[in-house]
Amino acid sequence: MSEPLYRLVYYSRNAIVGDEATLATAISSILTKSQVNNERVGVTGALMFNAGCFAQVLEGSRSAVEGVFERVQQDERHGDVSLLAFDPTPARAFENWSMGFVGARVEDAARYGTVGPQSGFDPARMTGDGLFEALHQLALEEEHTAY
Ligand SMILES: Cc1cc2nc3c(=O)[nH]c(=O)nc-3n(C[C@H](O)[C@H](O)[C@H](O)COP(=O)(O)O)c2cc1C
Known part of the structure; x- marks a missing residue:
């Protein structure tokens, strides 16, 4: 029998100092790095960067x-x-993503990344379920537009 699946949701504050290009790089x-590491251990998920915060789901x-x-x-x-x-979670929500980046593209996220909570995204005010739903929805939209 395969091992039970788990889902982890966290957010954090950016500590990268520098201009947009530094942040994007x-x-x-x-x-x-994450894609290589995660693939090796069978972890999937998504990462988002907005308003100076990272939000990530790992499964x-x-x-x-x-x-x-x-x-x-x-x-x-x-x-x-x-x-x-x-x-514990019954199934993966990011089956095809060893680590997807959702929301804005990296360069755009860097541009808007220092905007404060007035941008409307404040992970500190969201629940784990709320943040998971937001990232999952963005991932579904991106998979949809990719084809
Ligand atoms: C926002 C953020 C998300 C990260 N996500 C992952 C991840 O999904 N998988 C992972 O292995 N490391 C993740 N990392 C950690 C770094 O990429 C880390 O430096 C790297 O895994 C270290 O690997 P190394 O010791 O093999 O150099 C993350 C770091 C940050 C700041």
């Missing part, structure tokens, strides 16, 4: 998700990592 390198076996989240928390490119949910 840093996010791209986080994504590239996979409990031990694999814990291992990835450990690495995530050690990365000094963000801080104030706040865990919103870590629960």
Whole structure:
């Protein structure tokens, strides 16, 4: 029998200092690294950057998700990592994404990334379920427009 699936949802505050290009380059390198690491341990999920915050969903076996989240928390490119949910889940929501980037494109996210909560996105005010739904909806829209 395969291991039970877990879903983890967190948000954090950006700690990358620099102009838009610096931010875009840093996010791209986080994504590239994450895709390789996650693929290796069977973790899937999505990452979003907005209003100076990251929000991320990780899904996979409990031990694999814990291992990835450990690495995530050690990365000094963000801080104030706040865990919103870590629960068993019946199925993957990001089956095809070792780590997808949802919402704005990396360059656009960098441009708007320092805009404050007035942009309407404030993960600190969202529940784990709410944040998961938001990222899932964006991922579905992106998969839809990709074809
Ligand atoms: C916002 C954010 C999201 C991240 N997401 C992942 C992830 O999904 N998977 C992962 O392995 N590392 C993730 N990381 C961690 C970094 O990419 C980390 O530096 C890297 O995994 C370290 O790998 P290394 O020790 O093999 O160099 C994330 C870091 C940040 C800041």
